[in-house]
Amino acid sequence: MTESLFPDDSDSLDPAKVLAHMGDPAVLLRWEGTLKEMVEIAEAELRAKLGERTDVPEIARFVVFAICDVMGGSVVYLPRGEALKKAMRDASIFRDWRDNNIQPSDLVRKYRLASPTIYDIIARQRALHRKNEPDLFGFDEPTIH
Secondary structure (H helix, E strand, C coil): CHHHHCCCCHHHCCHHHHHHCCCCHHHHHHCCCHHHHHHHHHHHHHHHHHCCCCCHHHHHHHHHHHHHHHHCCCCCCCCCHHHHHHHHHHHHHHHHHHCCCCCHHHHHHHHCCCHHHHHHHHHHHHHHHHHCCCCCCCCCCCCCC
């Protein structure tokens, strides 16, 4: 019902146009709080990695805009500390195995983990990635009797 009253026009937003007005004090006021903090964190990390490039603020805002465009309106849990480090490590292990064809025995040495741990991580990551893949062959469709 609300869709017909208020059509979703988020696809028509042009990030370049939105971000072109970021110097405007009225726009900056709307970015106060968490969004402003996210941009500042992104800028600081980009400067640490890329140096004093002039486009760092623009890149940081584009990244935050993209996150908001995709995830805006939803409540998101962001892990921190050891949970975040473990999740990032597990994703790296899976990418090394799947994309770079690094064998589990080599991953054991690279990540300094036990062999069963590497196999468990790969299995969990495969299941996680499988959930996000489209069903190309109709296995998830209900059967008609």
